[in-house]
Amino acid sequence: MDNYDQKLGIKAWAEADRPREKLLLHGRRQLTDAELIAILIGSGSRNETAVDLSKRILSFYNNDLAKVAKLSVKELSKFKGIGEAKAIAIVAALELGRRRKETEKEGPIKIMSSKDAYEVLKTELADLAHEEFWILVLNRANFVTSKHLISKGGQSGTIADPKIIFKVAIENNAANIVLAHNHPSGNLKASTADINLTKKMVQAGLLLEIPIYDHLIITDHSFLSMADESLM
Template structure:
């Protein structure tokens, strides 16, 4: 067993402070009223030059009034997929003090069909969101022309 006498502070826990500072006034935050309004906001945060080139996964962070607190890019990948770490999703949601999230990713192929991987990550995030009391409101698959909503299709 290692001798901790060399560093007497080995058991000290560093102080952690949490704060949230918004750059947008509450009255100016976009309101999500439907999957269509979420899709319109998604198009605003997506780079139109890459939406059909490689897959990206982002989240919208919402307050209790369904107003957007912010957007966060979780991952960026290749032509047919990207790796999503759900710990990053909830790290962002907790830091923003969000009560709801909408997951969004693009399909460069233009196909608006949820893959098995899409369904699995949705199920994992939904289960974790219940534990943390952060509601998963939707998961959108987007293209420049249209979208697929897990909620609208009864898949959430």
């Protein structure tokens, strides 16, 4: 009976359910999403292997890794069998994947359109459950020199202080800047507050000779350019 009460480590699984061995023998691309997450989890329980636990988590989110990537440690820990350490491992691994996408482009990036700005900022603002406000700093040739988080908020909004925004812009020798914030709800409509803030920022930018190139509203899968929509 004692043996049945022990947790099953990966070595005790059937050969077909050993993702570590599968990765070594066949390479990482042969593993399913559930098997990759199982390697992070490490072990299951006496009633469920790590692979089955991973499948249960993925199934809850319709096998959508983008949704899983948005989960916090607290949210993952709600699944039976996932403690804080396992949750942290999953969150860290998915964050590394996000950062890898961000560094894939080599060399300076020139902003020629709203789509260019979106491509630079989407890795920062997609897959968030709260709002954040960022700026892109551009030089006179419209190359991106840096990007900066200005503020974090809740699900329904965040504070964007023009004084802080232009302070960061001046400190980083900005010739132009792009404003951006996300809508976790997926709503791509600019609110009255968004429009008023942007117009105020445009006026301040003219006085400081730091033009506002655009203000993007970003969701998980798309964006709205306030410049393209003539809302500035």
